[in-house]
Amino acid sequence: MAGQTSEVEETMTRIMTHPHNKGVMAYIIVYQDGIPIRAEGLDKTVTIQYAGLISHLCTKARAAIRDAEPEKPVGTAPVQRKSCFVEARTLTRACFWYQSTDTPFLQNELTFLRLRSQKHEILVAPDKDYLLIIIQNPNVNLGGS
Numbered sequence: 001m002a003g004q005t006s007e008v009e010e011t012m013t014r015i016m017t018h019p020h021n022k023g024v025m026a027y028i029i030v031y032q033d034g035i036p037i038r039a040e041g042l043d044k045t046v047t048i049q050y051a052g053l054i055s056h057l058c059t060k061a062r063a064a065i066r067d068a069e070p071e072k073p074v075g076t077a078p079v080q081r082k083s084c085f086v087e088a089r090t091l092t093r094a095c096f097w098y099q100s101t102d103t104p105f106l107q108n109e110l111t112f113l114r115l116r117s118q119k120h121e122i123l124v125a126p127d128k129d130y131l132l133i134i135i136q137n138p139n140v141n142l143g144g145s
Helices: 002-017 044-068
Strands: 024-031 036-040 080-087 093-100 109-116 121-126 130-136
Touching: 002 024, 002 036, 024 044, 036 044, 044 109, 044 121, 044 130
Parallel strands: none
Antiparallel strands: 024 036, 024 130, 080 093, 093 109, 109 121, 121 130
């Protein structure tokens, strides 16, 4: 368990400090039910707020995907990646990706969620048990080559 913890710490440190990730402001690792496990870059109150709201949004996005394309038996469609854009307001745009599959009666799954406003971009990578939430400034000029 200690080896896994140090590996996670190393990966998150690499994400936060990599030269091409200058805009990364914070990260949060969350259980599916919205309880934060680990975070960096935000105070505790804001971390809890982001964790709860984003986990709820992921639950809603998963339900929307399942409702939009109900489960299908094997052979009705090839595996493909689809994208759906949702305009919430003129300042905010949400994008989520989901994977269609031809596994027998396996439902489509949310694979990535991106929210962008003028101040922040929130990237969410959901997994079976956890969510990885990255908060970044989309206006950072990376400059250089």
